Amino acid sequence: MTLKQQRLAPGEEPVLIGAAARDNRTPMDPALACFSAQLSAAQRDRLVIAVGDVRDFTGKYSVSEGTAITQGGALMVASALGKLAGPVTLAERFDPTIGERELGYTERRQLGDGNAHSVSGATGASNVPWLPYYGGSIAASDYYIVGGITELNYNIRSGGAEVRVGQVGPKVRTYTQSVAIDLRIVDTRSLLVARTVSLTKQFTGYEVGFNTFRFFGSELFDVNLGAKGQEPLQLGIRTTLEEATMRLVGAVAGVDAQGCIAMQSWNPAISLPPIGFAERADPVSKGAVVTAQALNTAAQPGSGTGDGVALMFEPGSSDLGGSALALLDRVAGAARAAPVEVRIAARDVEVLEPAKRDALTDQRIAAVVAALAARGVGKAGIALRWRPAPSDTTLHRGEAGAQNLARLRIGG
Structure with missing residues (x-):
């Protein structure tokens, strides 16, 4: 990795500049692209899906590092629905604060857009500076997804070896932990649970090293060389939530997602459909002449x-x-x-x-x-x-x- 220094303003100390920001890719991207195409090909009505609270239920907490599990599970599920693009419309229910405030302003006749609007009254039509509101502007959702991250199991298996001869030798160690998530998709109108899904994923880490601790002549040398690594925990949780989201959407859409899930692999060349939440008109479906x-x-x-x-x-x-x-x-x-x-x-x-x-x-x-x-x-x-x-x-x-x-x- 190459780091460079850059002075961002006169008189300031240079700061280190690392890699540029990028799209947050996961191993599920090929499966999401495949599943989006399958949903479009099924030619069913577009699903409107909301996301409720997807919480961390593990309770694992460290005084030095804080919570061990991401607190943004609902945001990850929302992003997964966004990657499905056209066949699925995402309805905001997780934080509708601004929308609710503006509806309140409208009810009190405080919200305007800079234009005059004609409204009818007892004495006839008149122009007013506030936006009239007749209700029904919020689109209903068909389903919503809720659930949480329910397990974090530390060190379910570990092993290693260390060999020293004359205080000189190598060492190697591996360890495994796991997480589990439980999600469900609910019919918004009836509040009946349409499908549940429970998934678990293991994470494996390693540590290798070489150590020497001995005298050479009258000098004592203590040298340690090594490396360690682990699959990113939060990335693994995002990947698991994406797969669970595909299974839930497939269940209510009547489209089997398993074939697409089987093709998940890390392929940076995969391009997902553009994310879009608003309705998009299709002139062909409305009878336009195609030349x-x-x-x-x-x-x-x-x-x-x-x-x-x-x-x-x-x-x-x-x-x-x-x-x-x-x-x-x-x-x-x-x-x-x-x-x-x-x-x-x-x-x-x-x-x-x-x-x-x-x-x-x-x-x-x-x-x-x-x-x-x-x-x-x-x-x-x-x-x-x-x-x-x-x-x-x-x-x-x-x-x-x-x-x-x-x-x-x-x-x-």
Whole structure:
């Protein structure tokens, strides 16, 4: 790690400047990205979920270091829901203080936005400087998540060895501890618990060293060399809470999260969907006309094999989900007027041998051709524009977190 000094203002002492701030990544990021896509593909109504109190129930406390467990469990669960992006809307219930205060100001006719507003009264309409309020501005939630961190077990197993000959020798030691969390998701209207989940995770640490304590001539030398490390406890708790959140959301959405959870691994290249909590309009779902030009410019430039619409497949699968089939409906309609470029894509966590990748690409292309045929687009109207050679080991990256596997031209 490189440290540099920087003087932030004239006359001040230089301060050490370390690494820059970054997104807080966890080993669950690939699973969260996968699960978000599965929720979107299921085409269910968007879930509105709130987070209640997710507390530390362990009671472990140190006089010198304070609480051993994070007190921000609710914030971690909220961030996990935010990583799911579009399919889930996060409703604020943990700290609604500001919203409640502003509603109070509105009721007392104290809140304004700098504009005049027309309100009706006994003598007719009049302009007033305060915001009128007729109720119903707070969106209801469907479910909320509550629970806590319930176990912290120190040193459930340890071991080591130390060898010294003439007060000189090495040592090694390992130790393990564990935590457990218990969460539940509750139907907001009925207050019935829809699902509970209890997870535990172990943390292992190590210590190695070399020590010498002896006289060399008339001089006494006492030298200790070594290193120790442990998986970050709070990062492990965040990871466990993220997995629990996925399981709870999957239970109420009717989407099995286990397949995505199985792919969790540390991959800094994974890109999560952008976090957004507000409603986002979808002009296509409201009957807007989609042209071939709009579809051909839908992707970002420089994506490896050209622009066009990306048809995303889940890792290891050739099945077309609901969102992919809806996209092919638009492609088939637009291709009747002009050719549309379609890219067969998958998440970049899918790493296969070239032969297996080639065979899976054949299955995916066949699924697309069959789906288009059902929509009136015959094989004569589908042209293969590009695909990697069977011996090509290159990962052809597309948009962030994706790879391109083939390119088709539909129509024309």
